[in-house]
Amino acid sequence: MTTAFTFPGQGSQAVGMGKELADAFPEARDVFGEVDEALGEKLSAVMWEGPEETLTLTANAQPALMAVSVAVVRVLEARGYDLAAKASYLAGHSLGEYSAHxxxxxxxxxDTARLLRIRGNAMQAAVPVGEGAMAAIIGLENDDVEFVCEAAAGETGGVCQIANDNGGGQLVISGGKxxxxxAAALASDKGAKRALMLPVSAPFHSALMAPAAEAMREALSQVTINTPRVPVIANVTVAPVSAPxxxxxxxxxxxxxxxxxxxxxxxxxxxxxxxLVEAGSGKVLTGLAxxxxxxxxxxxxxxxxxxxxxxxxxx
Incomplete structure:
Protein backbone atom coordinates (compact mmCIF):
# COMPACT_ATOMS: atom_id res chain seq x y z
CA MET A 1 0.00 0.00 0.00
CA THR A 2 1.36 3.41 -1.02
CA THR A 3 -0.14 6.31 0.89
CA ALA A 4 -0.49 10.03 0.21
CA PHE A 5 -1.86 12.56 2.70
CA THR A 6 -4.15 15.37 1.52
CA PHE A 7 -5.18 18.50 3.37
CA PRO A 8 -8.51 20.32 2.88
CA GLY A 9 -9.11 23.87 1.74
CA GLN A 10 -11.61 26.60 2.50
CA GLY A 11 -15.20 25.41 2.74
CA SER A 12 -14.33 22.49 5.01
CA GLN A 13 -14.48 24.62 8.16
CA ALA A 14 -17.21 24.03 10.75
CA VAL A 15 -17.78 25.37 14.25
CA GLY A 16 -16.46 22.78 16.71
CA MET A 17 -13.73 21.45 14.44
CA GLY A 18 -10.70 20.25 16.36
CA LYS A 19 -12.41 20.38 19.77
CA GLU A 20 -12.58 16.59 20.20
CA LEU A 21 -8.92 16.35 19.21
CA ALA A 22 -7.96 18.97 21.79
CA ASP A 23 -10.00 17.27 24.49
CA ALA A 24 -8.45 13.87 23.77
CA PHE A 25 -4.81 14.58 22.91
CA PRO A 26 -2.22 16.91 24.48
CA GLU A 27 -0.39 17.16 21.14
CA ALA A 28 -3.50 18.65 19.55
CA ARG A 29 -3.93 21.10 22.43
CA ASP A 30 -0.32 22.16 21.90
CA VAL A 31 -0.95 22.83 18.20
CA PHE A 32 -3.99 25.01 18.86
CA GLY A 33 -2.17 26.85 21.65
CA GLU A 34 0.82 27.54 19.41
CA VAL A 35 -1.42 28.86 16.62
CA ASP A 36 -3.23 31.12 19.11
CA GLU A 37 0.12 32.44 20.34
CA ALA A 38 1.46 33.01 16.82
CA LEU A 39 -1.63 35.04 15.86
CA GLY A 40 -1.88 36.86 19.18
CA GLU A 41 -5.52 35.87 19.65
CA LYS A 42 -7.69 32.92 20.63
CA LEU A 43 -8.51 31.57 17.21
CA SER A 44 -9.27 28.26 18.93
CA ALA A 45 -12.21 29.89 20.72
CA VAL A 46 -13.68 30.98 17.38
CA MET A 47 -13.11 27.47 16.00
CA TRP A 48 -14.89 25.78 18.87
CA GLU A 49 -17.57 28.31 19.82
CA GLY A 50 -18.15 30.36 16.67
CA PRO A 51 -19.95 32.36 15.56
CA GLU A 52 -19.88 30.67 12.17
CA GLU A 53 -19.68 33.94 10.25
CA THR A 54 -16.49 34.85 12.15
CA LEU A 55 -14.90 31.44 11.54
CA THR A 56 -15.83 31.65 7.85
CA LEU A 57 -13.90 34.91 7.38
CA THR A 58 -11.02 34.05 5.05
CA ALA A 59 -8.38 35.31 7.47
CA ASN A 60 -9.72 32.98 10.19
CA ALA A 61 -10.75 29.93 8.15
CA GLN A 62 -7.33 29.52 6.54
CA PRO A 63 -5.17 29.21 9.70
CA ALA A 64 -7.97 27.35 11.50
CA LEU A 65 -8.20 24.61 8.89
CA MET A 66 -4.42 24.30 8.84
CA ALA A 67 -4.36 23.94 12.63
CA VAL A 68 -6.78 21.00 12.59
CA SER A 69 -4.84 19.27 9.81
CA VAL A 70 -1.51 19.66 11.58
CA ALA A 71 -3.05 18.56 14.88
CA VAL A 72 -4.12 15.29 13.24
CA VAL A 73 -0.60 14.71 11.91
CA ARG A 74 1.07 15.55 15.24
CA VAL A 75 -1.24 13.17 17.13
CA LEU A 76 -0.56 10.36 14.66
CA GLU A 77 3.18 10.89 14.90
CA ALA A 78 3.13 11.01 18.69
CA ARG A 79 1.49 7.58 18.59
CA GLY A 80 4.14 6.03 16.39
CA TYR A 81 3.00 6.78 12.84
CA ASP A 82 6.12 7.89 10.94
CA LEU A 83 4.84 10.26 8.26
CA ALA A 84 8.20 10.56 6.53
CA ALA A 85 8.55 6.78 6.29
CA LYS A 86 4.96 5.83 5.52
CA ALA A 87 3.63 8.66 3.33
CA SER A 88 5.00 8.91 -0.19
CA TYR A 89 3.51 12.32 -0.99
CA LEU A 90 1.56 15.20 0.52
CA ALA A 91 -0.79 17.65 -1.21
CA GLY A 92 -3.34 20.23 -0.14
CA HIS A 93 -6.24 22.00 -1.80
CA SER A 94 -5.39 25.73 -2.04
CA LEU A 95 -4.62 26.80 1.57
CA GLY A 96 -4.17 23.08 2.26
CA GLU A 97 -0.88 23.27 0.37
CA TYR A 98 0.42 25.29 3.33
CA SER A 99 -0.87 22.59 5.70
CA ALA A 100 1.04 20.03 3.63
CA HIS A 101 4.21 22.07 3.85
CA ASP A 111 5.12 30.71 10.55
CA THR A 112 2.43 28.74 8.71
CA ALA A 113 -0.30 30.27 10.88
CA ARG A 114 1.03 33.78 10.28
CA LEU A 115 1.45 33.17 6.54
CA LEU A 116 -2.15 32.02 6.24
CA ARG A 117 -3.43 35.01 8.21
CA ILE A 118 -1.52 37.28 5.82
CA ARG A 119 -2.80 35.29 2.84
CA GLY A 120 -6.40 35.48 4.00
CA ASN A 121 -6.24 39.22 4.64
CA ALA A 122 -4.42 39.90 1.37
CA MET A 123 -6.88 37.87 -0.69
CA GLN A 124 -9.81 39.66 0.91
CA ALA A 125 -8.24 43.07 0.36
CA ALA A 126 -7.22 42.47 -3.27
CA VAL A 127 -10.69 43.14 -4.71
CA PRO A 128 -13.44 45.33 -3.22
CA VAL A 129 -16.40 43.32 -1.93
CA GLY A 130 -19.01 42.89 -4.64
CA GLU A 131 -16.66 43.38 -7.59
CA GLY A 132 -15.52 39.77 -7.86
CA ALA A 133 -17.38 36.47 -8.02
CA MET A 134 -16.99 32.72 -8.37
CA ALA A 135 -19.30 30.08 -9.83
CA ALA A 136 -19.38 26.29 -9.92
CA ILE A 137 -19.95 24.76 -13.34
CA ILE A 138 -21.19 21.17 -13.20
CA GLY A 139 -21.26 18.78 -16.14
CA LEU A 140 -19.10 20.49 -18.77
CA GLU A 141 -15.67 19.44 -20.01
CA ASN A 142 -12.64 21.59 -19.24
CA ASP A 143 -12.35 22.82 -22.84
CA ASP A 144 -15.98 23.98 -22.87
CA VAL A 145 -15.53 25.90 -19.62
CA GLU A 146 -12.33 27.50 -20.96
CA PHE A 147 -14.33 28.56 -24.02
CA VAL A 148 -17.15 30.20 -22.04
CA CYS A 149 -14.65 31.95 -19.76
CA GLU A 150 -12.83 33.43 -22.76
CA ALA A 151 -16.12 34.41 -24.41
CA ALA A 152 -17.43 36.08 -21.25
CA ALA A 153 -14.16 37.93 -20.69
CA GLY A 154 -14.25 39.15 -24.28
CA GLU A 155 -17.85 40.33 -24.04
CA THR A 156 -17.51 42.11 -20.70
CA GLY A 157 -13.89 43.21 -20.75
CA GLY A 158 -13.44 41.52 -17.35
CA VAL A 159 -11.38 38.69 -15.94
CA CYS A 160 -12.84 35.17 -16.02
CA GLN A 161 -10.84 31.96 -15.64
CA ILE A 162 -10.97 28.45 -14.22
CA ALA A 163 -9.98 28.61 -10.56
CA ASN A 164 -10.42 24.99 -9.47
CA ASP A 165 -10.63 21.75 -11.42
CA ASN A 166 -12.07 19.59 -8.66
CA GLY A 167 -12.86 16.54 -10.79
CA GLY A 168 -16.08 14.65 -11.21
CA GLY A 169 -17.28 17.21 -13.72
CA GLN A 170 -16.98 20.10 -11.25
CA LEU A 171 -15.08 23.21 -12.29
CA VAL A 172 -15.06 26.52 -10.44
CA ILE A 173 -14.59 29.79 -12.32
CA SER A 174 -13.48 33.10 -10.88
CA GLY A 175 -13.04 36.74 -11.86
CA GLY A 176 -14.98 39.96 -12.22
CA LYS A 177 -18.64 39.73 -11.23
CA ALA A 183 -19.82 32.81 -18.21
CA ALA A 184 -22.30 30.99 -15.97
CA ALA A 185 -25.13 31.88 -18.33
CA LEU A 186 -23.10 30.75 -21.35
CA ALA A 187 -22.26 27.50 -19.57
CA SER A 188 -25.96 26.84 -19.02
CA ASP A 189 -26.61 27.52 -22.70
CA LYS A 190 -23.84 25.08 -23.56
CA GLY A 191 -25.49 22.28 -21.57
CA ALA A 192 -24.04 22.50 -18.08
CA LYS A 193 -26.10 20.55 -15.56
CA ARG A 194 -25.71 23.44 -13.12
CA ALA A 195 -24.05 26.84 -13.15
CA LEU A 196 -24.18 28.06 -9.58
CA MET A 197 -22.91 31.39 -8.26
CA LEU A 198 -20.97 30.74 -5.04
CA PRO A 199 -21.34 32.68 -1.76
CA VAL A 200 -17.69 33.77 -1.56
CA SER A 201 -16.18 37.06 -0.52
CA ALA A 202 -13.54 37.38 -3.25
CA PRO A 203 -12.58 35.97 -6.69
CA PHE A 204 -9.95 33.51 -5.44
CA HIS A 205 -7.41 31.95 -7.82
CA SER A 206 -7.90 34.54 -10.52
CA ALA A 207 -5.69 37.25 -12.02
CA LEU A 208 -7.54 39.77 -9.82
CA MET A 209 -5.64 38.29 -6.86
CA ALA A 210 -2.32 39.70 -8.16
CA PRO A 211 -1.91 42.10 -5.19
CA ALA A 212 -2.30 39.15 -2.82
CA ALA A 213 0.32 37.19 -4.77
CA GLU A 214 2.80 40.02 -4.23
CA ALA A 215 1.91 40.13 -0.53
CA MET A 216 2.69 36.43 -0.27
CA ARG A 217 5.97 36.83 -2.14
CA GLU A 218 7.01 39.38 0.49
CA ALA A 219 5.71 37.30 3.42
CA LEU A 220 7.43 34.13 2.22
CA SER A 221 10.73 35.99 1.91
CA GLN A 222 10.63 36.60 5.66
CA VAL A 223 10.34 32.97 6.87
CA THR A 224 12.71 30.04 7.16
CA ILE A 225 12.05 27.42 4.48
CA ASN A 226 13.30 23.86 4.91
CA THR A 227 13.43 21.01 2.42
CA PRO A 228 10.20 19.00 2.89
CA ARG A 229 10.74 15.60 4.50
CA VAL A 230 7.95 14.22 2.29
CA PRO A 231 7.49 15.47 -1.31
CA VAL A 232 4.70 18.05 -1.60
CA ILE A 233 2.74 18.22 -4.86
CA ALA A 234 2.16 21.82 -5.98
CA ASN A 235 -1.39 22.84 -6.96
CA VAL A 236 -0.33 24.81 -10.03
CA THR A 237 2.16 22.37 -11.59
CA VAL A 238 0.96 18.96 -10.28
CA ALA A 239 4.60 18.09 -9.57
CA PRO A 240 6.69 17.64 -6.41
CA VAL A 241 8.55 20.68 -5.10
CA SER A 242 11.53 20.59 -2.73
CA ALA A 243 13.89 23.51 -3.38
CA PRO A 244 12.99 26.56 -1.23
CA LEU A 276 -5.42 8.86 0.08
CA VAL A 277 -5.65 10.02 3.69
CA GLU A 278 -7.48 13.32 4.24
CA ALA A 279 -6.18 14.88 7.46
CA GLY A 280 -8.25 17.63 9.02
CA SER A 281 -11.78 18.97 8.96
CA GLY A 282 -14.45 17.34 6.82
CA LYS A 283 -14.40 14.78 4.01
CA VAL A 284 -14.55 16.96 0.90
CA LEU A 285 -11.31 15.71 -0.65
CA THR A 286 -12.18 12.08 0.07
CA GLY A 287 -15.45 12.54 -1.82
CA LEU A 288 -13.72 14.24 -4.74
CA ALA A 289 -11.12 11.48 -4.98
Whole structure:
Protein backbone atom coordinates (compact mmCIF):
# COMPACT_ATOMS: atom_id res chain seq x y z
CA MET A 1 0.00 0.00 0.00
CA THR A 2 1.36 3.41 -1.02
CA THR A 3 -0.14 6.31 0.89
CA ALA A 4 -0.49 10.03 0.21
CA PHE A 5 -1.86 12.56 2.70
CA THR A 6 -4.15 15.37 1.52
CA PHE A 7 -5.18 18.50 3.37
CA PRO A 8 -8.51 20.32 2.88
CA GLY A 9 -9.11 23.87 1.74
CA GLN A 10 -11.61 26.60 2.50
CA GLY A 11 -15.20 25.41 2.74
CA SER A 12 -14.33 22.49 5.01
CA GLN A 13 -14.48 24.62 8.16
CA ALA A 14 -17.21 24.03 10.75
CA VAL A 15 -17.78 25.37 14.25
CA GLY A 16 -16.46 22.78 16.71
CA MET A 17 -13.73 21.45 14.44
CA GLY A 18 -10.70 20.25 16.36
CA LYS A 19 -12.41 20.38 19.77
CA GLU A 20 -12.58 16.59 20.20
CA LEU A 21 -8.92 16.35 19.21
CA ALA A 22 -7.96 18.97 21.79
CA ASP A 23 -10.00 17.27 24.49
CA ALA A 24 -8.45 13.87 23.77
CA PHE A 25 -4.81 14.58 22.91
CA PRO A 26 -2.22 16.91 24.48
CA GLU A 27 -0.39 17.16 21.14
CA ALA A 28 -3.50 18.65 19.55
CA ARG A 29 -3.93 21.10 22.43
CA ASP A 30 -0.32 22.16 21.90
CA VAL A 31 -0.95 22.83 18.20
CA PHE A 32 -3.99 25.01 18.86
CA GLY A 33 -2.17 26.85 21.65
CA GLU A 34 0.82 27.54 19.41
CA VAL A 35 -1.42 28.86 16.62
CA ASP A 36 -3.23 31.12 19.11
CA GLU A 37 0.12 32.44 20.34
CA ALA A 38 1.46 33.01 16.82
CA LEU A 39 -1.63 35.04 15.86
CA GLY A 40 -1.88 36.86 19.18
CA GLU A 41 -5.52 35.87 19.65
CA LYS A 42 -7.69 32.92 20.63
CA LEU A 43 -8.51 31.57 17.21
CA SER A 44 -9.27 28.26 18.93
CA ALA A 45 -12.21 29.89 20.72
CA VAL A 46 -13.68 30.98 17.38
CA MET A 47 -13.11 27.47 16.00
CA TRP A 48 -14.89 25.78 18.87
CA GLU A 49 -17.57 28.31 19.82
CA GLY A 50 -18.15 30.36 16.67
CA PRO A 51 -19.95 32.36 15.56
CA GLU A 52 -19.88 30.67 12.17
CA GLU A 53 -19.68 33.94 10.25
CA THR A 54 -16.49 34.85 12.15
CA LEU A 55 -14.90 31.44 11.54
CA THR A 56 -15.83 31.65 7.85
CA LEU A 57 -13.90 34.91 7.38
CA THR A 58 -11.02 34.05 5.05
CA ALA A 59 -8.38 35.31 7.47
CA ASN A 60 -9.72 32.98 10.19
CA ALA A 61 -10.75 29.93 8.15
CA GLN A 62 -7.33 29.52 6.54
CA PRO A 63 -5.17 29.21 9.70
CA ALA A 64 -7.97 27.35 11.50
CA LEU A 65 -8.20 24.61 8.89
CA MET A 66 -4.42 24.30 8.84
CA ALA A 67 -4.36 23.94 12.63
CA VAL A 68 -6.78 21.00 12.59
CA SER A 69 -4.84 19.27 9.81
CA VAL A 70 -1.51 19.66 11.58
CA ALA A 71 -3.05 18.56 14.88
CA VAL A 72 -4.12 15.29 13.24
CA VAL A 73 -0.60 14.71 11.91
CA ARG A 74 1.07 15.55 15.24
CA VAL A 75 -1.24 13.17 17.13
CA LEU A 76 -0.56 10.36 14.66
CA GLU A 77 3.18 10.89 14.90
CA ALA A 78 3.13 11.01 18.69
CA ARG A 79 1.49 7.58 18.59
CA GLY A 80 4.14 6.03 16.39
CA TYR A 81 3.00 6.78 12.84
CA ASP A 82 6.12 7.89 10.94
CA LEU A 83 4.84 10.26 8.26
CA ALA A 84 8.20 10.56 6.53
CA ALA A 85 8.55 6.78 6.29
CA LYS A 86 4.96 5.83 5.52
CA ALA A 87 3.63 8.66 3.33
CA SER A 88 5.00 8.91 -0.19
CA TYR A 89 3.51 12.32 -0.99
CA LEU A 90 1.56 15.20 0.52
CA ALA A 91 -0.79 17.65 -1.21
CA GLY A 92 -3.34 20.23 -0.14
CA HIS A 93 -6.24 22.00 -1.80
CA SER A 94 -5.39 25.73 -2.04
CA LEU A 95 -4.62 26.80 1.57
CA GLY A 96 -4.17 23.08 2.26
CA GLU A 97 -0.88 23.27 0.37
CA TYR A 98 0.42 25.29 3.33
CA SER A 99 -0.87 22.59 5.70
CA ALA A 100 1.04 20.03 3.63
CA HIS A 101 4.21 22.07 3.85
CA UNK A 102 3.81 22.49 7.60
CA UNK A 103 3.31 18.73 8.01
CA UNK A 104 6.39 18.18 5.85
CA UNK A 105 8.48 20.52 8.02
CA UNK A 106 8.92 23.11 5.25
CA UNK A 107 7.57 25.84 7.55
CA UNK A 108 7.23 25.99 11.31
CA UNK A 109 3.71 25.85 12.69
CA UNK A 110 3.88 29.45 13.92
CA ASP A 111 5.12 30.71 10.55
CA THR A 112 2.43 28.74 8.71
CA ALA A 113 -0.30 30.27 10.88
CA ARG A 114 1.03 33.78 10.28
CA LEU A 115 1.45 33.17 6.54
CA LEU A 116 -2.15 32.02 6.24
CA ARG A 117 -3.43 35.01 8.21
CA ILE A 118 -1.52 37.28 5.82
CA ARG A 119 -2.80 35.29 2.84
CA GLY A 120 -6.40 35.48 4.00
CA ASN A 121 -6.24 39.22 4.64
CA ALA A 122 -4.42 39.90 1.37
CA MET A 123 -6.88 37.87 -0.69
CA GLN A 124 -9.81 39.66 0.91
CA ALA A 125 -8.24 43.07 0.36
CA ALA A 126 -7.22 42.47 -3.27
CA VAL A 127 -10.69 43.14 -4.71
CA PRO A 128 -13.44 45.33 -3.22
CA VAL A 129 -16.40 43.32 -1.93
CA GLY A 130 -19.01 42.89 -4.64
CA GLU A 131 -16.66 43.38 -7.59
CA GLY A 132 -15.52 39.77 -7.86
CA ALA A 133 -17.38 36.47 -8.02
CA MET A 134 -16.99 32.72 -8.37
CA ALA A 135 -19.30 30.08 -9.83
CA ALA A 136 -19.38 26.29 -9.92
CA ILE A 137 -19.95 24.76 -13.34
CA ILE A 138 -21.19 21.17 -13.20
CA GLY A 139 -21.26 18.78 -16.14
CA LEU A 140 -19.10 20.49 -18.77
CA GLU A 141 -15.67 19.44 -20.01
CA ASN A 142 -12.64 21.59 -19.24
CA ASP A 143 -12.35 22.82 -22.84
CA ASP A 144 -15.98 23.98 -22.87
CA VAL A 145 -15.53 25.90 -19.62
CA GLU A 146 -12.33 27.50 -20.96
CA PHE A 147 -14.33 28.56 -24.02
CA VAL A 148 -17.15 30.20 -22.04
CA CYS A 149 -14.65 31.95 -19.76
CA GLU A 150 -12.83 33.43 -22.76
CA ALA A 151 -16.12 34.41 -24.41
CA ALA A 152 -17.43 36.08 -21.25
CA ALA A 153 -14.16 37.93 -20.69
CA GLY A 154 -14.25 39.15 -24.28
CA GLU A 155 -17.85 40.33 -24.04
CA THR A 156 -17.51 42.11 -20.70
CA GLY A 157 -13.89 43.21 -20.75
CA GLY A 158 -13.44 41.52 -17.35
CA VAL A 159 -11.38 38.69 -15.94
CA CYS A 160 -12.84 35.17 -16.02
CA GLN A 161 -10.84 31.96 -15.64
CA ILE A 162 -10.97 28.45 -14.22
CA ALA A 163 -9.98 28.61 -10.56
CA ASN A 164 -10.42 24.99 -9.47
CA ASP A 165 -10.63 21.75 -11.42
CA ASN A 166 -12.07 19.59 -8.66
CA GLY A 167 -12.86 16.54 -10.79
CA GLY A 168 -16.08 14.65 -11.21
CA GLY A 169 -17.28 17.21 -13.72
CA GLN A 170 -16.98 20.10 -11.25
CA LEU A 171 -15.08 23.21 -12.29
CA VAL A 172 -15.06 26.52 -10.44
CA ILE A 173 -14.59 29.79 -12.32
CA SER A 174 -13.48 33.10 -10.88
CA GLY A 175 -13.04 36.74 -11.86
CA GLY A 176 -14.98 39.96 -12.22
CA LYS A 177 -18.64 39.73 -11.23
CA UNK A 178 -20.12 40.62 -14.64
CA UNK A 179 -17.76 38.27 -16.48
CA UNK A 180 -18.42 35.32 -14.17
CA UNK A 181 -22.18 35.84 -14.32
CA UNK A 182 -22.01 35.94 -18.12
CA ALA A 183 -19.82 32.81 -18.21
CA ALA A 184 -22.30 30.99 -15.97
CA ALA A 185 -25.13 31.88 -18.33
CA LEU A 186 -23.10 30.75 -21.35
CA ALA A 187 -22.26 27.50 -19.57
CA SER A 188 -25.96 26.84 -19.02
CA ASP A 189 -26.61 27.52 -22.70
CA LYS A 190 -23.84 25.08 -23.56
CA GLY A 191 -25.49 22.28 -21.57
CA ALA A 192 -24.04 22.50 -18.08
CA LYS A 193 -26.10 20.55 -15.56
CA ARG A 194 -25.71 23.44 -13.12
CA ALA A 195 -24.05 26.84 -13.15
CA LEU A 196 -24.18 28.06 -9.58
CA MET A 197 -22.91 31.39 -8.26
CA LEU A 198 -20.97 30.74 -5.04
CA PRO A 199 -21.34 32.68 -1.76
CA VAL A 200 -17.69 33.77 -1.56
CA SER A 201 -16.18 37.06 -0.52
CA ALA A 202 -13.54 37.38 -3.25
CA PRO A 203 -12.58 35.97 -6.69
CA PHE A 204 -9.95 33.51 -5.44
CA HIS A 205 -7.41 31.95 -7.82
CA SER A 206 -7.90 34.54 -10.52
CA ALA A 207 -5.69 37.25 -12.02
CA LEU A 208 -7.54 39.77 -9.82
CA MET A 209 -5.64 38.29 -6.86
CA ALA A 210 -2.32 39.70 -8.16
CA PRO A 211 -1.91 42.10 -5.19
CA ALA A 212 -2.30 39.15 -2.82
CA ALA A 213 0.32 37.19 -4.77
CA GLU A 214 2.80 40.02 -4.23
CA ALA A 215 1.91 40.13 -0.53
CA MET A 216 2.69 36.43 -0.27
CA ARG A 217 5.97 36.83 -2.14
CA GLU A 218 7.01 39.38 0.49
CA ALA A 219 5.71 37.30 3.42
CA LEU A 220 7.43 34.13 2.22
CA SER A 221 10.73 35.99 1.91
CA GLN A 222 10.63 36.60 5.66
CA VAL A 223 10.34 32.97 6.87
CA THR A 224 12.71 30.04 7.16
CA ILE A 225 12.05 27.42 4.48
CA ASN A 226 13.30 23.86 4.91
CA THR A 227 13.43 21.01 2.42
CA PRO A 228 10.20 19.00 2.89
CA ARG A 229 10.74 15.60 4.50
CA VAL A 230 7.95 14.22 2.29
CA PRO A 231 7.49 15.47 -1.31
CA VAL A 232 4.70 18.05 -1.60
CA ILE A 233 2.74 18.22 -4.86
CA ALA A 234 2.16 21.82 -5.98
CA ASN A 235 -1.39 22.84 -6.96
CA VAL A 236 -0.33 24.81 -10.03
CA THR A 237 2.16 22.37 -11.59
CA VAL A 238 0.96 18.96 -10.28
CA ALA A 239 4.60 18.09 -9.57
CA PRO A 240 6.69 17.64 -6.41
CA VAL A 241 8.55 20.68 -5.10
CA SER A 242 11.53 20.59 -2.73
CA ALA A 243 13.89 23.51 -3.38
CA PRO A 244 12.99 26.56 -1.23
CA UNK A 245 12.98 28.94 -4.21
CA UNK A 246 10.63 26.62 -6.11
CA UNK A 247 8.32 26.30 -3.10
CA UNK A 248 8.03 30.10 -2.89
CA UNK A 249 7.41 30.41 -6.63
CA UNK A 250 4.65 27.78 -6.62
CA UNK A 251 2.89 29.27 -3.58
CA UNK A 252 2.99 32.75 -5.12
CA UNK A 253 1.68 31.42 -8.45
CA UNK A 254 -1.05 29.53 -6.62
CA UNK A 255 -2.75 32.76 -5.47
CA UNK A 256 -3.70 33.68 -9.04
CA UNK A 257 -3.40 30.21 -10.60
CA UNK A 258 -5.60 27.17 -10.93
CA UNK A 259 -5.96 24.51 -8.26
CA UNK A 260 -5.52 21.42 -10.44
CA UNK A 261 -7.01 18.93 -8.00
CA UNK A 262 -8.37 16.44 -10.52
CA UNK A 263 -4.95 16.18 -12.11
CA UNK A 264 -3.33 15.87 -8.68
CA UNK A 265 -5.46 12.86 -7.79
CA UNK A 266 -4.78 11.36 -11.22
CA UNK A 267 -1.05 11.99 -10.68
CA UNK A 268 -1.22 10.10 -7.39
CA UNK A 269 -2.91 7.14 -9.04
CA UNK A 270 -0.37 7.14 -11.85
CA UNK A 271 2.50 7.28 -9.34
CA UNK A 272 1.45 4.13 -7.51
CA UNK A 273 -0.58 5.67 -4.68
CA UNK A 274 -3.34 3.32 -3.54
CA UNK A 275 -4.67 5.16 -0.46
CA LEU A 276 -5.42 8.86 0.08
CA VAL A 277 -5.65 10.02 3.69
CA GLU A 278 -7.48 13.32 4.24
CA ALA A 279 -6.18 14.88 7.46
CA GLY A 280 -8.25 17.63 9.02
CA SER A 281 -11.78 18.97 8.96
CA GLY A 282 -14.45 17.34 6.82
CA LYS A 283 -14.40 14.78 4.01
CA VAL A 284 -14.55 16.96 0.90
CA LEU A 285 -11.31 15.71 -0.65
CA THR A 286 -12.18 12.08 0.07
CA GLY A 287 -15.45 12.54 -1.82
CA LEU A 288 -13.72 14.24 -4.74
CA ALA A 289 -11.12 11.48 -4.98
CA UNK A 290 -13.86 8.85 -5.10
CA UNK A 291 -15.40 10.60 -8.10
CA UNK A 292 -12.06 11.01 -9.86
CA UNK A 293 -10.71 7.46 -9.40
CA UNK A 294 -12.83 4.82 -7.71
CA UNK A 295 -9.80 2.51 -7.43
CA UNK A 296 -8.20 4.78 -4.84
CA UNK A 297 -9.03 4.00 -1.23
CA UNK A 298 -9.99 7.09 0.77
CA UNK A 299 -9.68 7.66 4.52
CA UNK A 300 -10.76 10.87 6.28
CA UNK A 301 -9.30 11.57 9.73
CA UNK A 302 -11.29 14.18 11.64
CA UNK A 303 -11.40 13.12 15.29
CA UNK A 304 -10.17 10.67 17.95
CA UNK A 305 -12.17 7.68 16.68
CA UNK A 306 -10.77 8.16 13.17
CA UNK A 307 -7.24 8.35 14.57
CA UNK A 308 -7.62 5.16 16.60
CA UNK A 309 -9.07 3.29 13.61
CA UNK A 310 -6.29 4.51 11.32
CA UNK A 311 -3.54 3.55 13.77
CA UNK A 312 -5.02 0.09 14.24
CA UNK A 313 -5.20 -0.41 10.48
CA UNK A 314 -1.63 0.84 10.00
CA UNK A 315 0.08 -0.70 13.01
Missing amino acids: CAAGTFSLA AAVER ADIVARLVEQVTGQVRWRETVEWFAGSGVTT RRIDKALAGVAINGPADIEAFLQANA
